[in-house]
Amino acid sequence: MMRHLTRARHAGAMAIGAGVAPRRFAPYHLAMRLPSVALSIIIALAATRPAVAQSLQPKWSDVERETLEHFQALLRLDTRNPPGNERRAADYLKSVFDREGIPARILALDSNRTNVVARLKGTGRKRPLLIMGHTDVVTVDSTKWTHPPFAATRDGGYVYGRGAVDDKDNVAAGLMTMLLLKRLKVPLDRDVIFLAESGEEGNTRVGIGFVTSEQLPEIEAEYCLAEGGGTTRIGGEVKYATVQTLEKRGRGIDLIARGIAGHGSVPLASNAIVHLAGAVARIGAWRPEIRLNETTRAYFERLAAISPPDVAQHYRGVLSADSAVRRAADDWLYEHEPRHSSMLRTSASPNVITGGYRSNVIPSEARATLDVRMLPDEDADRFADAMKKVVNDPAVEVRVSSAFGRPTGVESRLDSEAFKAIEASVRRVYNVPTIPVMGTGATDMSFTRAKGMQCFGIGPAIDMEDGPRGFGAHSDQERILESELHRFVRLNWDIVTSLASPKEGAARPRAGQR
Numbered sequence: 001m002m003r004h005l006t007r008a009r010h011a012g013a014m015a016i017g018a019g020v021a022p023r024r025f026a027p028y029h030l031a032m033r034l035p036s037v038a039l040s041i042i043i044a045l046a047a048t049r050p051a052v053a054q055s056l057q058p059k060w061s062d063v064e065r066e067t068l069e070h071f072q073a074l075l076r077l078d079t080r081n082p083p084g085n086e087r088r089a090a091d092y093l094k095s096v097f098d099r100e101g102i103p104a105r106i107l108a109l110d111s112n113r114t115n116v117v118a119r120l121k122g123t124g125r126k127r128p129l130l131i132m133g134h135t136d137v138v139t140v141d142s143t144k145w146t147h148p149p150f151a152a153t154r155d156g157g158y159v160y161g162r163g164a165v166d167d168k169d170n171v172a173a174g175l176m177t178m179l180l181l182k183r184l185k186v187p188l189d190r191d192v193i194f195l196a197e198s199g200e201e202g203n204t205r206v207g208i209g210f211v212t213s214e215q216l217p218e219i220e221a222e223y224c225l226a227e228g229g230g231t232t233r234i235g236g237e238v239k240y241a242t243v244q245t246l247e248k249r250g251r252g253i254d255l256i257a258r259g260i261a262g263h264g265s266v267p268l269a270s271n272a273i274v275h276l277a278g279a280v281a282r283i284g285a286w287r288p289e290i291r292l293n294e295t296t297r298a299y300f301e302r303l304a305a306i307s308p309p310d311v312a313q314h315y316r317g318v319l320s321a322d323s324a325v326r327r328a329a330d331d332w333l334y335e336h337e338p339r340h341s342s343m344l345r346t347s348a349s350p351n352v353i354t355g356g357y358r359s360n361v362i363p364s365e366a367r368a369t370l371d372v373r374m375l376p377d378e379d380a381d382r383f384a385d386a387m388k389k390v391v392n393d394p395a396v397e398v399r400v401s402s403a404f405g406r407p408t409g410v411e412s413r414l415d416s417e418a419f420k421a422i423e424a425s426v427r428r429v430y431n432v433p434t435i436p437v438m439g440t441g442a443t444d445m446s447f448t449r450a451k452g453m454q455c456f457g458i459g460p461a462i463d464m465e466d467g468p469r470g471f472g473a474h475s476d477q478e479r480i481l482e483s484e485l486h487r488f489v490r491l492n493w494d495i496v497t498s499l500a501s502p503k504e505g506a507a508r509p510r511a512g513q514r
């Protein structure tokens with residue numbers, strides 16, 4: 001769900017001009033002493049050294065043909081949710097695993113909305129690694145699509161179809177990684193588990209909710225990879241990759257105003273509509289305190305480092321110890337890059353308002369429903385108390401809904417082996433920096449993080465310009481560049497092999513070219 005929120009189209013990135021090159025980490029001190037040819041070889045080797053031995057590298061031209069075949073097959077399965085019918089995708093994936101001799105199981109709460117899990121055994125020296133992707137897609141208005149949404153049409157270097165970037169790209173890349181590990185007999189220090197789950201777009205009960213509560217041993221892992229991150233291309237050039245390491249938690253809060261009912265011809269000071277309107281206006285103008293965590297701090301620092309100075313100053317401004325500087329930067333972000341403003345705090349947006357039923361009756365009650373997205377460590381009661389002070393009206397109740405929509409998870413650490421491996425893989429595959437990001441929306445990782453797994457959201461490179469043109473996730477067209485789908489498979493392969501294959505012995509990395 002909500003990849004349109006999490007999968008990059010950062011407002012901030014829009015500000016990075018096409019002329020801004022990503023940072024490079026060339027060893028300048030060596031440049032003083034070595035001929036330029038030798039230097040370029042050193043840099044090339046450092047950037048391209050594969051995560052496993054050259055003898056274990058796939059033949060990528062064959063891999064690309066097969067990737068497209070599976071990807072198109074998955075796109076052609078109509079798994080729009082509702083109703084889902086994810087069984088179609090689960091059966092397809094299971095048949096591929098069966099053919100390949102990879103043990104796979106169907107996990108089902110609802111026989112039409114099944115999940116599939118597959119496992120490659122490792123030595124057990126390390127705890128497992130899980131690769132996840134969801135098989136359901138959001139609904140379509142077919143009349144708005146140039147290429148039919150479930151035809152997987154190839155045109156001009158793109159593949160079109162619902163799910164192309166949410167999330168059948170992750171599913172296909174995970175599938176290919178499993179097939180390659182098995183065929184190349186890559187030695188594994190840890191089990192590699194693949195999960196394709198149903199119901200991510202609003203029915204987690206049949207998908208990740210069911211799997212984590214009823215079938216946890218099937219997927220329990222130290223680390224997991226899923227959707228939620230992205231790789232940003234601007235002007236056809238990849239600039240940076242975002243990796244989602246935590247996400248906000250949605251929790252509803254209602255404002256309920258109560259007054260005395262009466263005849264509309266006699267205005268009353270206790271009018272519930274008037275009290276509610278005042279409360280909503282005050283909440284709308286309120287920006288709760290800025291609170292950064294490890295991820296958002298690193299996010300703004302790293303984004304500043306690759307952004308033009310006029311924008312970078314605002315990213316640095318929110319990190320300032322000076323509250324006036326912070327406030328000014330926050331004002332700018334709120335106006336120009338509201339998603340970044342939301343990343344700074346627990347946010348509250350009044351989205352539904354109800355009250356009254358005929359023009360000559362003063363109603364006794366009126367209600368506003370707020371979409372509150374809490375920082376992962378937010379204390380809901382403390383936040384509600386702060387909101388009450390802002391509402392500042394005893395006639396208006398601030399009522400927190402009883403539970404979070406999704407569970408609370410741990411923050412995936414930036415100093416973990418997994419994050420470092422992802423960074424190194426991004427460098428090898430794209431030669432760009434990695435920026436950790438906190439999702440303002442929610443993904444299935446909230447469930448796996450709640451079980452103690454450190455999860456990281458990754459995604460293929462997408463043109464920044466594609467979203468506003470209407471080709472993004474959940475749009476009336478959805479597409480992915482074939483070349484970037486293939487690069488994403490390499491990214492998955494590189495991350496998984498560097499995390500799961502032994503560092504010593506047969507698979508010791510050797511310098512080489514891909």
Ligand SMILES: [Zn+2]
Binds near residue numbers: 001
């Ligand atoms: Zn998704």
